[in-house]
Amino acid sequence: MRSDDADGTRRPGDEVFGSRSGSLAEYVRGTAQSFLVPKPVGLTFEQAAAVPMAPTTALQGLRDKGQIKAGQKVLINGASGGVGTFAVQIAKAFGAHVTAVCSTRNVDQARSLGADEVIDYTREDFTRRGRRYDLILDVAASGSLSARRRALEPNGTLVGVGAADGGGMASIVAGLLEAAVLSRLGKKKMPFFLAKNSKEDLIVLTELIDAGKVRPVIDRTYPLTETAEAMRYLETGHARAKVVITV
Incomplete structure (x- = not known):
């Protein structure tokens, strides 16, 4: 995080994750109340990025x-x-x-x-x-x-x-x-x-991940400059689990 949250529950430097409309952005604006939850302790940011929607x-x-x-x-x-x-x-x-x-x-x-x-x-x-x-x-x-x-x-x-x-x-x-x-x-x-974004469900999933009962599976990771290649790979229909783009 880059700034304090309105209710004081989050501070700059806190590791958080969540789900919002849009993708491939370096920054996203929001509040902890709306969609952000603490990132699972044992996950890298790349792994956490594979978590929210699936x-x-x-x-x-x-x-x-x-x-x-x-x-x-x-x-x-x-x-x-x-x-x-x-x-x-x-x-x-x-x-x-x-x-x-x-x-x-x-x-x-x-x-x-x-x-x-x-x-x-x-x-x-x-x-x-x-x-x-x-x-x-x-x-x-x-x-x-x-x-x-x-x-x-x-x-x-x-x-x-x-x-x-x-x-x-x-x-x-x-x-x-x-x-x-x-x-x-x-x-x-x-x-x-159709699934819907849910902060409460992200908390449930974080608990399962921290307990070692669930883990994200990542097939491939691409840098932002290779986004087109990542999309072509997804379109083949042969991707296993998740494909992550690093920003």
Whole structure:
């Protein structure tokens, strides 16, 4: 921080982090009351920059929309991306039995994050295994939604993450409509949501990180001068977890 906060809770030199609209700025204006929280002690600034939005999405999807409980069978569809890598760890922190779905090259990574089981989607379709889950966090949003619904327990919940497949607003609207129709059939729930910035959730995540239960996974780090290259890499769809740009 470069100046005192209005309520006196922060001082120049305090290490803080948070989430605001916009990106790639050297400075951001705000207050501790609005969005800033102390940076997790064990993280570098580069690691902390990878934290705010992806794990907030995972936390809100699992806890708020999915109502996750200890002992539940939870499947993370898309476990190698930014949201997915955090979701595996957060679900484990809640005491769930976690199955991660990812590609061959990310199987070991998913296991290292604590997944109890890992399904390589290039070799096996989790919707055809005959196994049922209490909660599915659908980050990848690939294939048939009705097929993914069949992988739920009778009272299970499938949480769709808005625009997870990069489809933008059209993807969000289509997902909302299909989920609304399928949710009327039986007791299976299919909420579809967009994450929101939350200072309170950042505090929860900081506690999990400081406790050693969650850690950010960074695939690559680029200097600001190579931002275009970083964006090209992201557009390939092969980035693991997070890509960070240093300013």
